[in-house]
Amino acid sequence: MKLKVSDILRYALLAFLALIWLVPIVWLLATSFSKYTGMNTTTFFPTEWGIENYKNLLFGADSVAQFPHWFWNTMVIAVFTCVISTAFVLMVAYATSCMRFKGRKALMNISVVINLFPGVLAMIAVYFILKSFDLTNSYVGLILVYSASSGLGYLIAKGFLDTVPVSLREAAYLDGASEAMVFFKVVMPMSKPIIVYTVISSFLVPWMDFVYAKMILNSGVSSQWTVAIGLYNMLEKSLINTYFTQFCAGGVLVSIPISILFIIMQKFYVEGVTGGAVKG
Amino acid sequence: MKKGLVSVLLTASMASMLLAGCGxxxxxxxxxxxxxxxxxxxxxxxxxxxxxxxxxxxxxxxxxxxxxxxxxxxxxxxxxxxxxxxxxxxxxxxxxxxxxxxxxxxxxxxxxxxxxxxxxxxxxxxxxxxxxxxxxxxxxxxxxxxxxxxxxxxxxxxxAFPRTADNGYFLYYDSNVLSEEDVKSWDSLLAAAESAGKKVGMTLASGWYDASFFYSAGFTTSLNEDGSTSMDWNKEADYSGVDVANAMIHIASSPAFMAIADGDISNQLASGQLCAAVSGVWDSGVAESTYGDGYAAAILPTFTVAGEQVQQLSVVxxxxxxxxxxxxxxxxxxxxxxxxxxxxxxxxxxxxxxxxxxxxxxxxxxxxxxxxxxATLGEQTNYGVVQSVGQNFWDPAATFGEMVATGVLKEGDTAGIQAALDTLVDGVTAPIQ
Amino acid sequence: MEKAKTKSAAVFAGIGHYFGDFGRAVKDGDLFVKLSLLWMGAGYFRRKQYIKSILITIFEVLIIIYSVVFGLQYVPKFGTLGTVKREAVFNPMTMKNEFNQYDNSFMILLFSVITFVIWAAFLAIYISNVKRAYELQKMAENGEHINTFLEDVNTYRNENFHKTLLALPVAGVVLFTVVPLLILVLVAFTNYDQQHMPPGELFTWTGLTNFINLFGGGGLTITFGYAFVRVLLWTLVWAVFATFTTYIGGILLSLLINHKRVKGKKMWRTLFMVTIAVPQFVSLLLVRNFFANGGIVNTICANIGLTEFLRNAGIISTSYIPFLSSPGWAHVMIILINIWVGVPYQMLIATGALMNLPTDQIESARIDGANPTQIFRHITMPYLLFITGPALVTDFVKNINNFNVIYLLTQDVYTTTNQALANSQAKEVDLLVTWLFRLTQEYYNYKMAAVIGIMVFIVCAGFTLVAFTRMTKGNREEEYN
Structure with missing residues (x-):
């Protein structure tokens, strides 16, 4: 260990960066334990600490804070979204990566073109399509919005599947396996990282979206909301002073499961995202 | 066909109503x-x-x-x-x-x-x-x-059915810092606040608040049938539009004045640095708890336009x-x-x-x-105006307020202010689309 | 250029073949092939593929029923988008409003487009059906084996497996992305705005008026053209900075963490990844309050005298530091905050790439006497760039459409002091997408939003085209096959 100075510098830099990255998060955490309900603008840490915010959020549901409902709604939507999205993404990825058919290139080019349009533009039309199927104010509608078009995001997964050696598949064909068998028995087992990656990223969508959800769940019944609209609503001008710290507490509660998911799946996530981003 | 049926039904019911009325x-x-x-x-x-x-x-x-x-x-x-x-x-x-x-x-x-x-x-x-x-x-x-x-x-x-009449603003103040006399005019209010080392807060970057200065000086806005807005702020009423803008800039540039973002008043009240703030009944709780026994409210102060005192009106x-x-x-x-x-x-x-x-x-x-x-709001209603504007009013008016609040417009710069007012009126009176 | 020409020639040749085959099938086909022009099941029926024949007949009948019962209610009105305005009369007997048979322009547009899409799909199936019937005829003539129904079904697990895989995802994309986009593209040619909002009012076609207005031709929207140029410029500046700062930042951070002398790599990575785990609407709304005019950072800056210092230096004219409320400051802050948001993602990608470094190359370079700097410059860096480079293109497009960061940081808190922008409901910090979002959500100006949406598409398409032709991406996938 000769270059001690550079080591220290390196650690100091890392620590400094980590500090910057964590300051807002620490503030979130600290504020969520504040006894004062509004936004604290004078001191970084709350003057009085307490766990009232969590108590209110979890057990004292009023019309504004229905956190347990929201959490459950979002969980249900997220689970279905992630199953459908993952299936769609893998299906499209396999078809475009491992199979050769007429119109494959055209299909891929069209998907690139579609991705160039700003998504928010089409919101109103999506809303009325759902409405004509009577799917507004329903979780089915929201799940469809999140997952129906997910096939478009196949590029990363395709990039990953491109790296699966073609010889493996050829061997399977020689053994008389059907294309479907190859898909399920040969390619899927080798694609764990990309499956994990797709599952995580599609699972997160309903937790993050406040635009479509607000538009589609428009009955005004707050117990039907998702976490995102519920928390977003707490920052309304007339509510922010009473609910800001509960908003922070809600933010913390949402982040915990996601963080755990990330930490456990870190290795796969990294492999998945690079396998794809890389060669996609 | 269907319409015919409806009108028949309606006349029938009208007739029966008439009978009912007589009987x-x-x-x-x-x-x-x-x-x-x-x-x-x-x-x-x-x-x-x-x-x-x-x-x-x-x-x-x-x-x-x-x-x-x-x-x-x-x-x-x-x-x-x-x-x-x-x-x-x-x-x-x-x-x-x-x-x-x-x-x-x-x-x-x-x-x-x-x-x-x-x-x-x-x-x-x-x-x-x-x-x-x-x-x-x-x-x-x-x-x-x-x-x-x-x-x-x-x-x-x-x-529609009126439900409340509480959407207006007036002045909350801390009577331990300011006297009833102090809050009669913006000049004395800001002077007293400055000597006490405190601030007076008001939202300027909002068409709902900054319009009050213009309405007070006799200017108007009105809503046309197609949803567009008519506005005369760049012209002469009792005073010229530039005079009013100058008065606003004078207030906003005082060191004791604090321009507060729309919706942030309650936060700033709670932080304790304001000895007075222009707001409405929705902030009464915060004001009461912040000022404690000094909690008081008054109608908006007068302000100086071209050397004369003008009572500030509230949009109600x-x-x-x-x-x-x-x-x-x-x-x-x-x-x-x-x-x-x-x-x-x-x-x-x-x-x-x-x-x-x-x-x-x-x-x-x-x-x-x-x-x-x-009660104060009720009193303020005597000095209140109903604001009739269309959707094109809000963004340009907020921008004008922000220009005053951040010092983009300078007091006494007649040409600059007049140009800003002209652009404001252009934007507000633009046809709806 | 040459390449492009041959490509488009190939496309046209393909289309020619497609219809040529159809014509030949109709001309040379036997009675049943010709009959299948009317009754789609005829060809299969003749070749004893009875189940297939029944299925395709049911399909044909369903399409006809749909067209007659539903589609034809709307399609004939597509030319005018409706003519009968809604009128309501209250009936006190039933306590309900009674309406006339009014037209809803948006529904006419929506269902017409859906019907067109269905008809287009039907046409494609119809043509290939006739061709298939002719193929079957030929196969029968040559005495080839004709598949039984089970055998046909089996192909969907083998050579036709891609159809099985793609059916649902493509249907989803068509219904939830393609159709809505088509509708909004069409809206750009109508007068759908607050004055013409269904169901109360009708809207109709206005040709290119909105496009002319955008570029200042109409006279009505003097400032719209100006605002568009301003917003477009910032959108591009933002996309460039947002893409490259996070990209470079991510690579540097991952190099720092993955340096061989740094211990606790996983812990460091996790620290940075916490910001990914907090949903953006929480973290960004929080950061926005953090840097608000009356926020905590401003309080601290005022307490340590920084505000006073900047004020005396003439840098700010307000009693606070306008982090997110004045143009220059806000632009810089938004990019900085975006670094905070985006670097951890890029760090993950770069980490993954570093893990796959070609170790044999590095080893042999070391044996050849290369020092660490040389290895870094000639092996690690080129490799990283090679691997993560292509993602830059998609990142750039994503950033042009990066709604969340800008919207969450500036909505309701940023007031522009540029009157020309305010007059067209834009702000200095708006991206084209946030602008068009506000135009639809707050001003119901769908027609201009649609025009802006098309412009966004043109910008992105132009950029992508240039980038992709430079990178000749198409061949990469074959390397692995």
Missing amino acids: GGGEAADTQGQAGAQTGEKQNVQLTVWGAENDQAILKEFADSFAQEYAEYANFDIQVGVESESTAKDTVLTDVEAAADVYSFASDQLADLVNAGALQPVDDMDQVLQMYAGKTVDEVKQSNTEGSVDAAMMNGKLY GCKLVAVNAYSENVGWATLFADWITNEEAQAKSFAQNGTGPSNVNVMNTDAVQQNVAI
Whole structure:
């Protein structure tokens, strides 16, 4: 260990960066334990600490804070979204990566073109399509919005599947396996990282979206909301002073499961995202 | 064909109403009997109502009492939902058909809602109100303050039921720091605040607040039938527009003045650095807890325009209750809207939530008069204007306020200010699209 | 250029073949092939593929029923988008409003487009069906084996497996992305705005008026063209900075963490990844309050005298530091905050790439006497760039459409002091997408929003085209096959 100075510098830099990255998060955490309900603008840490915010959020549901409902709604939507999205993404990825058919290139080019349009533009039309199927104010509608078009995001997964050696598949064909068998028995087992990656990223969508959800769940019944609209609503001008710290507490509660998911799946996530981003 | 049928039905019912009117009360029940007979025994009526977060509980109570009151005519299933009164328009206009049957909104959204055909005119519902609520539309108008009824009218028609008349602003101050004399004019107010090392807060970057200076000096805005706005702020009224802008800049550039972002007043009040702030009843709680025994309120101060003192006016607005023109049960929706805005309901709202009533009788009760904030607002209403503007007003007006607040405009720079006012008027009066 | 020409020639040749084959099938086909022009099941029926024949007949009947019962209610009105305005009369007997048979322009547009899409799909199936019937005829003539129904079904697990895989995802994309986009593209040619909002009002076709207005031709929207140029410029500046700062930042951070002398790599990575785990609407709304005019950072800056210092230096004219409320400051802050949001993602990608470094190359370079700097410059860095480079293109497009960061940081808190922008409801910090979002959500100006949306598409398409032709991406996938 000769270059001690550079080591220290390196650690100091890392620590400094980590500090910057964590300051807002620490503030979130600290504020969520504040006894004062509004936004604290004078001191970084709350003057009085307490766990009232969590108590209110979890057990004292009023019309504004229905956190347990929201959490459950979002969980249900997220689970279905992630199953459908993952299936769609893998299906499209396999078809475009491992199979050769007429119109494959055209299909891929069209998907690139579609991705160039700003998504928010089409919101109103999506809303009325759902409405004509009577799917507004329903979780089915929201799940469809999140997952129906997910096939478009196949590029990363395709990039990953491109790296699966073609010889493996050829061997399977020689053994008389059907294309479907190859898909399920040969390619899927080798694609764990990309499956994990797709599952995580599609699972997160309903937790993050406040635009479509607000538009589609428009009955005004707050117990039907998702976490995102519920928390977003707490920052309304007339509510922010009473609910800001509960908003922070809600933010913390949402982040915990996601963080755990990330930490456990870190290795796969990294492999998945690079396998794809890389060669996609 | 269908239209013909409708008008036949209508004339028939009119005729029967006339008869009922001549024959006295007994026959009115008869008409209702007919209605019942036509549609089978008791209808099932589903209604949804949207209101602000803090009104949820009371709306539920109203829903129950309404269902009980009219239980003989129909089975009611009334669902209460949340929709902020300040953004109700955005949600409603996205899809009118999916909006609640009855909802509460701030009066500045009336024009847009009417233009989109989203509101059922209350005038058309006179018959229903007479039959079931025992009152006429004229009585509804008379029982509420003139200002609140004006705010609910457009093109000579009443489009919504006034519910509150508390959407105006005035001055909260800490009487331990400022005296009653200090708060009479902006000059003395800012001087006193400066010597006390405190600040006076007001929102400037909002068309709702910064317009008050212009209205005070005799300028106007008005709403045209196509939803566009007329505005004369770049011209001469009692004073010139530049004079008013100069006066605003003079106030804003005082070291004791603090321009606060729209909606951030309560935060700043709570932080304790303000000895006075321009705000409305929604901040009474914060103001009271911050100022403690010094909690006091007064009407807006005077300000100096071209060397003269001018009383500052407040823009006064109301919360209105709308009946959705696309409601399945427009008749019952109207009755419910009346139910949650009538005298008893307003009295109850005041008692439970502290909402400032628009009903004349409720307003004159002792309890209301003793509430510092609401009483001051009542006083301020004498120096109030109803703001009639279209959607193109808000962004340019907010920008003008921000230019004053951040010092983009300089006091005395006549040419620059005049140019800014001209651009402002151009933007505000642009045709709607 | 040459390449492009041959490509488009190939496309046209393909289309020619497609219809040529159809014509030949109709001309040379036997009675049943010709009959299948009317009854789609005829060809299969003749070749004893009865189940297939029944299925395709049911399909044909369903399409006809749909067209007659539903589609034809709307399609004939597509030319005018409706003519009958809604009128309501209240009937006190029933306590309900009674309406006339009014037209809803948006529904006409929506269902017409859906019907067109269905008809287009039907046409494609119809043509290939006739061709298939002719193929079957030929196969029968040559005495080839004709598949039984089970055998046909089996192909969907083998050579036709891609159809099985793609059916649902493509249907989803068509219904939830393609159709809505088509509708909004069409809206750009109508007068759908607050004055013409269905169901109360009708809207109709206005040709290119909106495009002319955008570029200042109409006279009505003097400032719209100006605002568009301003917003477009910032959108591009933002996209460039947002893409490259996070990209470079991510690579540097991952190099720092993955340096062989740094211990606790996983812990460091996790620290940075916490920001990914907090949903953006929480973290960004929080950061926005953090840097608000009356926020905590401003309080601290005022307490340590920084505000006073900047004020005296003439840098700010307000009693606070306008982090997110004045143009220059806000632009810089938004990019900085975006670094905070985006670097951890890029760090993950770069980490993954570093893990796959070609170790044999590095080893042999070391044996050849290369020092660490040389290895880094000639092996690690080129490899990283090679691997993560292509993602830059998609990142750039994503950033042009990066709604969340800008919207969450500036909505309701940023007031512009540029009057020309304010007059067209734009702000200095708006991206084209946030502007068009506000135009639809707050001003119901769908027609201009649609025009802006098309412009966004053109910008992105132009950029992508240039980038992709430079990178000749198409061949990469074959390397692995």
